[in-house]
Amino acid sequence: MNIHSINTHMSKTILITGSSTGIGRATATYFANHGWKVAATMRTPEKESELQTHENIEVFRLDVTDQHSIDAAIASTIEAFGKIDVVLNNAGYGTAGPFEAATKDQVKRQFDTNLFGLFDVTRAALPHFRERKSGLFINISSIGGLVTLPTFSLYHSTKWAVEGFSESLAYELRPLGIHVKLVEPGGVSTDFAGRSLDFLQKEGLTDYDPTIQKITALFSDPERSLSYSSGEQIAEVIFEAATDGKTQLRYLAGDDAKEFWAGRQQLGDDAFHGMITERFLGEG
Numbered sequence: 192m193n194i195h196s197i198n199t200h201m202s203k204t205i206l207i208t209g210s211s212t213g214i215g216r217a218t219a220t221y222f223a224n225h226g227w228k229v230a231a232t233m234r235t236p237e238k239e240s241e242l243q244t245h246e247n248i249e250v251f252r253l254d255v256t257d258q259h260s261i262d263a264a265i266a267s268t269i270e271a272f273g274k275i276d277v278v279l280n281n282a283g284y285g286t287a288g289p290f291e292a293a294t295k296d297q298v299k300r301q302f303d304t305n306l307f308g309l310f311d312v313t314r315a316a317l318p319h320f321r322e323r324k325s326g327l328f329i330n331i332s333s334i335g336g337l338v339t340l341p342t343f344s345l346y347h348s349t350k351w352a353v354e355g356f357s358e359s360l361a362y363e364l365r366p367l368g369i370h371v372k373l374v375e376p377g378g379v380s381t382d383f384a385g386r387s388l389d390f391l392q393k394e395g396l397t398d399y400d401p402t403i404q405k406i407t408a409l410f411s412d413p414e415r416s417l418s419y420s421s422g423e424q425i426a427e428v429i430f431e432a433a434t435d436g437k438t439q440l441r442y443l444a445g446d447d448a449k450e451f452w453a454g455r456q457q458l459g460d461d462a463f464h465g466m467i468t469e470r471f472l473g474e475g
């Protein structure tokens with residue numbers, strides 16, 4: 192068996208950020224069940240007891256806001272599995288509420304996690320990918336990286352930045368044999384809308400209340416969550432992106448995301464903004 196055939200028979204390896212719950216966790220299990228070696232990274236691995244019982248999964252500490260932990264997790268993954276083929280930038284959370292109510296700290300924390308953290312993980316993995324002349328970054332954006340709703344301006348701005356970053360980086364890395372893809376989930380039944388939402392509120396700031404009430408009513412409509420995907424369904428799309436060999440940049444994930452995006456394209460800018468205004472603010 193020559194070196195080439197050894198390499199092609201070696202299991203592929205994926206490093207995932209934010210694997211403690213939700214999409215990251217479902218993806219770790221999905222890839223491991225499909226024979227991939229998985230570095231399931233998370234902020235508090237000491238709380239994890241299940242994932243590492245899978246023969247294909249190793250759990251490492253990685254907080255995307257802590258460069259030392261990023262470097263250490265990448266080094267541990269290469270030591271454990273010999274290489275990394277795919278980095279899944281998944282860790283993230285949302286802020287919700289009127290922009291005016293956001294403190295500077297809330298703004299900073301949102302960008303530190305969803306954007307600067309993703310930058311730092313990407314930059315740290317690049318020397319390994321360049322050395323191997325191959326590698327794939329899959330960045331979890333959101334349908335909210337392509338369209339917006341009221342009261343999520345900070346979250347959208349991080350995801351729109353992830354979109355622009357990923358698209359430009361894809362051009363830049365392609366000549367080096369390295370690829371970048373984006374997965375855009377719609378609503379997903381995870382902890383995201385619960386513990387992963389940071390609400391922006393300011394005492395005495397009541398002018399936005401009618402808007403907040405309308406948005407809250409729309410989001411808490413039980414009908415709405417019927418269209419949500421499961422973490423496993425998003426994991427399937429991530430697996431397709433990792434294995435289809437295509438140079439496709441964007442993968443919409445979930446029927447709601449596909450429908451929303453199709454509507455956006457059919458209507459064009461102004462009519463789409465009018466539709467969102469009517470649906471979410473009740474104005475024509």
Ligand SMILES: NC(=O)c1ccc[n+]([C@@H]2O[C@H](COP(=O)([O-])OP(=O)(O)OC[C@H]3O[C@@H](n4cnc5c(N)ncnc54)[C@H](OP(=O)(O)O)[C@@H]3O)[C@@H](O)[C@H]2O)c1
Pocket residue numbers: 208209210211212213214215233234235253254255256281282283284285304308331332333334375376377378379380381382383384386387
């Ligand atoms: N759920 C949705 O509707 C939806 C839709 C579109 C896009 N997304 C995106 O999907 C991704 C995953 O979200 P999810 O839905 O799976 O929500 P989730 O279940 O709340 O998972 C979020 C994950 O991110 C981790 N995380 C947060 N800050 C981190 C940090 N500084 N370093 C490392 N990990 C950190 C959390 O870890 P801890 O356990 O340590 O907090 C958790 O594992 C996010 O990027 C989100 O924006 C979600």
